[in-house]
Amino acid sequence: MDMGLVYIAGALMIGLGALGAAIGVGLLGGRFLEAAARQPELVPMLRTQFFLVAGLVDAVPMIAVGLAMYVLFAVAG
């Protein structure tokens, strides 16, 4: 099996996953700051929602990163 392709595949999975997560959490952070600026008294509740949704946004990218690391280290070694 050509090892080079495995590394490229792993890199793509991690890179695209990171791209998606960065855009998602960036937008989320922006909206969070807008809402916090508009209603500062809601910040505690907003913060928990922010972390919850950030975790959900990160779900698929982290699955991709997890599988990429599995492929890179456990398969290619």
Add this chain to the structure above:
Amino acid sequence: MASEITTSEYIKHHLQNLTFGQKQTEIEPGVWAPTGEWGFAMSPAEAANMGFWSINVDTMLMSILLGALMMWFFRSVAKKVSTGVPTGSQNFAEMIIDFIDDTVRGSFSGGKNKLVAPLALTIFVWVFLMNLMDLIPVDVIPQIVMQSAAAIFGVDPHHVYFKIVPTTDPNATLGMAIFVFMLMLYYSFKIKGTGGFISELTLQPFGKWALPINTVLETVTLLSKPFSLGLRLFGNMYAGEMVFILIATMYGAGLAMGSFAGLLQIGWAIFHILIITLQAFIFMVLTTVYLDMAHQEHH
């Protein structure tokens, strides 16, 4: 005695579960055949070829131990609960239970179901404890297990594998997710009735005439729930542990690199505390939300 192991061997060693199953021998390169006796796998290749009937002993051991620890803690608090002067542990337990109760009350509106809140508490505390094992430095527990196995059973320590974080094993996380999926199906059939649930699966977004498209869409959505629930926890924990392992490989490279790795490890551990609680919290909230969706009566 310790031969100079390369980085990838070190990483592979730390990624291998302690697998118990039918022993395999390699007849020709790449062809494995069972030897008929049961035992622990001595190499990652052998563990991989043990097939379905093999069990990751370290994952099961750690998760059962942590589950027992959790139950013992809550039982000991419940036994000596006093309305007068609450002890420290009682305050701590009450804090967790109130936190879970508010969250479940917020996201579960499916009416009288006495299972959801205790299930949410169990999932949150148990998954948190399992994730917490990731903060223990990578080599501590595996070294103890390796040396004790070598001392007691006289096994070559290089072939003793032990992963202390059960949630970095997809079997564990997908196992929990499948259990939640079974609960979802049980309550869907129980509350909505077979007809209600089937109609929800087939008549959903586009109405009656687009039945095949509906069915495909709805079943994919239904099946993606447990799959993403399980793999999200696995992905986060596996990536987190991988970073710890990579940092650990830096310790062998001299004092300067080692001390820098020490700083990295502390920084990543602190950040990982957030990830650990967040993933346990998300697993719990999503379980509650999925069960709540299963309880939705159709008008």
